[in-house]
Amino acid sequence: MSLPLKIQEAIASNILRLILLPTEQCCFRCDYCYENFELGKMTPALQQAIIKLVEKRAPQLDKLNISWFGGEPLMAKDIIYSLSAQLQAICQRKNIHYNAAITTNAYLLDVACYNKLVDYGVNHFQITLDGAQAQHDQVRKRVDGAATFDTIMTNLLAIKQQSTKQATILLRLHYRPDTYDSVLTLIDELKQTLLTDERFEVVLRAVGKWGGPNDDNLTTFNNNETHKQAVAEKLLQRLDNSESPYNTPADDHICYAAQANSLVIRADGRLAKCTVAFSHANNQVGHLKPDGTLQIQQDNFKKWLIGLSSGDKKQLRCPAMSVL
16 A cells, blocks of 8 residues: 555655754844754855765656754845755756745845745745734834834835745734634735735734743643634635635645655754744754765654654654653
């Protein structure tokens, strides 16, 4: 009996998925953030190690998927541009399909940067908003405490108005038990502005306690799934796109961390499987050596693949629930 297609793709040796953190610094200090911002930019040596890794793997690859993460990755635009150009060149020479995405707060995402990233193969952007302006600016502040909403929206509106380059721009709207009205207001604003452009889409996500120093002060749904779902349904009704694949994930969804061919490369070369809980012992799965060789801690690495062997849908959707 053949394996389901998504399982086949999750273990395929001809696919490589790399989540790259060009820097772990960030210009924001969001109240629910779990990162510690101890690491700066990738060194030139580490950047070349990534290139060497892909060159070593290239003869066996049909697909290379790159995701830029941080920190705030656009604080290291130079690294993103340089690595993207080199990775694209390898893929062009070796006839490998190249695909890239970025998770960014969009504070530094002006039109020129957006255009350049799309030219470098980035076709998916994920940007978080935490409600309408007043609510958002209480939560997603700059390091110096200044507001961020106006700059983000100015950047996104400029992209809509001034750029014709095609990419999916996914607006991740965070909601909490006490921010329902603010998120509704934001949805109404977005329907009149950004969502008239088909490049922009919305996903709704509840804020959780993700291991940050401020967890005890957060107002969350505290695992009350009934309440969370009721709020989500009201928001989706206002949004009028409850059938979006981002809000109704496929029943056979497999998290990147559960996939055998997916790795996170941190700004110092350490390897992880999940982009949450970087300091957790089970999320330390190895190191990228200067020659592009992966030094894998097999015991920890295999813990993340439990869903592939068990077939359990919950473990495939979020192995962190079992591992961390």
